Amino acid sequence: MPGVIAASSSVDAIKELINRLCRPYSFLAIAVAGLIIFLVFYRRLTKPVVAGAIGAICVLIFAASAMDPNFRLIITKADNVPIVIMLFTVTFFLWLSFRQAAVNDENLEQGKPLTESGADDKVLVWPDLVYIEMIALILCTALLVVWAVILPAPLEQPADPNIAPNPAKAPWYFLGLQEMLVYFDPWLAGVIFPGLIIVGLIAIPFMDKNPRGNGYYTFKERPFAISTFLFGFVILWVILIIFGTFLRGPNWNFFGPYEYWDPHRPAALLNTEFHDLFWISFLGRALPENFIVRELPGILLVLAYFMLGPLVLRALFFRKMYRQIGAIRYGTMSFLLLVMLLMPIKMILRWTLNLHYVVGITEWFLNI
Amino acid sequence: MPIPEERLYHSRKLNIWFAISSVVMTVCLLWMIAADYIRPWKDYQEDYFLSKAALARLEYLTASRNDRQEAIAKAEQRLKDAKEYAAQTSAEERAELESELAHASLEFRKANDKWSRTAQPLDVTRDTYERTLANYGEDHPRTIKAHETVLREEAKADRLRVEKEKWEDQKKQLEARLRNLNGPVREAEKALRNLQMVAEEARKKDRQYRGLLPKAGWLASVPVVGAVINAPLFDFAAPKNTPARKQVNQLVLPEVRQQLNYLETYTTDRCTTCHIAIGDREFSKGRLAEKLEKSLPGINEALQDRGLDPYAYPEPPKTIDGDELALGEVTPFWGNLTHEDQDTYFDALLERVNDYLAQDGRPAIKLGQPTLAHPDLDLFVSVDSPHPMAKIGCTVCHEGNPQETDFVFAAHVPETHEEQKAWEEKHYVHRLGVPVVTFDTVAHYWDRPMHLKAHTEAGCAKCHSEITDIGRFRGERKGARLNLGRYLFTNVDVSIATT
Secondary structure (H helix, E strand, O other): OOOOOOOOOHHHHHHHHHHHHOOHHHHHHHHHHHHHHHHHOHHHHOOHHHHHHHHHHHHHHHHHHOOOHHHHHHHOOHHHHHHHHHHHHHHHHHHHHHHHHHHHHHHHHOOOOOOOOOOOOOOOHHHHHHHHHHHHHHHHHHHHHHHHHHOOOOOOOOOOOOOOOOOOOOOHHHHHHHHHOOOOOHHHHHHHHHHHHHHHHHHHHHHOOOOOOOOOOOOOOOHHHHHHHHHHHHHHHHHHHHHHHHOEOHHHOEOOOOOOOOOOOOOOOOOEOHHHHHHHHHOOOOOOOOHHHHHHHHHHHHHHHHHHHHHHHHHHOOHHHHHHHHHHHHHHHHHHHHHHHHHHHHHHHHHHHOEOOOOEEHHHOEEO | OOOOOOOOOOHHHHHHHHHHHHHHHHHHHHHHHHHHHOOHHHHHHHHHHHHHHHHHHHHHHHHOOHHHHHHHHHHHHHHHHHHHHHHHHHHHHHHHHHHHHHHHHHHHHHHHHHHHHHHHHHHHHHHHHHHHHHHHOOOOHHHHHHHHHHHHHHHHHHHHHHHHHHHHHHHHHHHHHHHHHOHHHHHHHHHHHHHHHHHHHHHHHHHHHOOOOOOOOOOOOOOHHHHHHOOOOOOOOOOOOOOOOOOOOOEEEEEEEEEEOOEEEEEEEOHHHOOOOOOOHHHOHHHHHHHHHHHHHHHHHHHHHOOOOOOOOOOOOOOOOOOOOOOOOOHHHHHHOOHHHHHHHHHHHHHHHHHHHHHOOOOOOOOEOOEOOOOOOOOEEOOOOOEEHHHHOOHHHHOOOOOOOOOOOOOOOOOOHHHHHHHHHHHOOEEOOEEOOOHHHHHHHOOOOOOOHHHHHHHHHHOOOOOOOOOEEOOEEOOHHHHHHHHHHHHOOHHHHOO
């Protein structure tokens, strides 16, 4: 905390390192690398011994971090407790599902029956279904009561437009979108992308013609579908929620997990528009007065991304898929995929070039 | 697990059912959007906007009259002469200055970008140094290193700042020299702009209220802007009070309380959704008559340009005192005319103007409920009156259902049976042949239906509870009917009244 004169120590150095690693670019890069490693080596990593060891190390690190007062302040805030729980539950259920998938995939390779086959599909409603549900209901209610008593929802003063909280955070389920607002125009991050997410999820059953993987866990038989979904869910949703919860402080500035949330800390805003890069830096001439001409390079770039992108993807990765699902389904799938990939691409452009908008027509409130 | 082949239902039949139900659902959704979107109050607002556009057109015609055009032509000639003189005497110098200015502006932009990319992180670096200083002390290697970084970045920022300021100064000097060179031209331009502005503003207002694009082009007469800002599902997006934007207008009145059985709350009046012109002085008969009278010369010039016969001024009435009035100079004496003469003269003026507008392919100016200003705007409704609308609202005086935007639901009360019949035909909304609501139903269920015109002063007593505290306004005693009522009430002999 500021004002405390402390001698440097190895603990401080580790905290400093973790603070640096938690910056947006490194945090996301580590998360993506972690996901890729997990998906490539899922069979080894999901083995109970291995997963247990990794889990234990994570819990130890978490427990050790809880001794830092700044970190403790964040994780014990009533609003953030569910997200702390989510850290563990998402990890656990990912492991569980992939463990079953690993077992099934090995069984498939060896010609053995799947874990889900062989069992009698019919169960009695009473007691097998309803009794279990009732017990789960009672336990969940008890948990919620205990939670509400120990961590009651804060009843704060009436809303006052003159006194806004800083940071003003959305509820946890919208923190992913709020983080997207850093990189995208509000229309895109708040309206278009959420709409396309829902539309995309609805469209999946109509695009997916792979009959395998229904009713049993597997990864080998549905690698593209599961990887894409996990990228969208884990990286672009859960990780952003974690980021928005723990690593965004006053003025939506980045603060490492062990850093004090100083509301007066300055942050450099160095945003560049693509039209500045193209006309001034690259061509060395003044910006055109007509805004359409000014934004033409950006518009062409975006059009090229969406029109040539599917063709490039088909040539490189999706030849077989294109033959299987046809042009319309492939076109829809590739469009949604490209929109999804726009997020990390834009984030990388922001971190490297400080790029704000590729197309910035503020006259029409149209910014991409 | 083997891929199952059997299905519980016949897929093809299900596909057909799905197709039919999807079509039905789509039609229902579109019908729902249409039913929600198509509202009578939008028509009233449309009438108001088109009337405003027509008035702007009349302003334009007045501002474009020949005498004004002559002044504009003279100003244009002065500007042309100034430009020619400037071109002859300093064309080369100007071209050189403009080229240098463009170069200097570009270099300044680049230098400014470079400087700001150093200056902003410098604030962060300074902050980091101060934190390190506070945490570790002055002699710690980290602090020393942070301090060195600050000094280094400050030196770099200073160098870049000097470069930026150099280009900025150069730019300012070139701009000053160009301004001096262009001085006479700029003055001539300013004079011309001032002359043209009235017509230009009127033309712009006309196009705005008709929902047209500001500039003429191949879409000049298509109400693109109006269609976009009023499009279903997207009509929330345009800023409030954009001309030609149809919106629910409401006044939130925290100081005007209403009792809703178990709740006492503030009032929200939405009357101005239909009565959109209630505070617009242009829509009071006197002001409108004045405007129409003044616009006739401009209209006549436009007709003459087309080779058509001009309109004659209507026959001027006599004042109440019997004085004769000159042709075309009636409206300055508006208050001295009888109501009948006012109506006759106004109708004649309006007929001529609407006839011209019809020739121009525009809808007529409408002045009549609800497109009508409140009487006596200096006493009621206007911002500087004792009863400003934003503070008092409408229903505190007139009663009715404040939050409704439907005519019948708003608890309008017909004066006579004939009026009720006419209103039923005009305003009832029928579903399957049955009106959704009737006047009788609303009168039954809404505790405070609107006052009849004769009873409007009853609303005054809510605030002017003594009645006698309704004072004079501009020398005239107000609330005469209410005061008479009070007098009768306090002086009537009860024994006689009950026999």
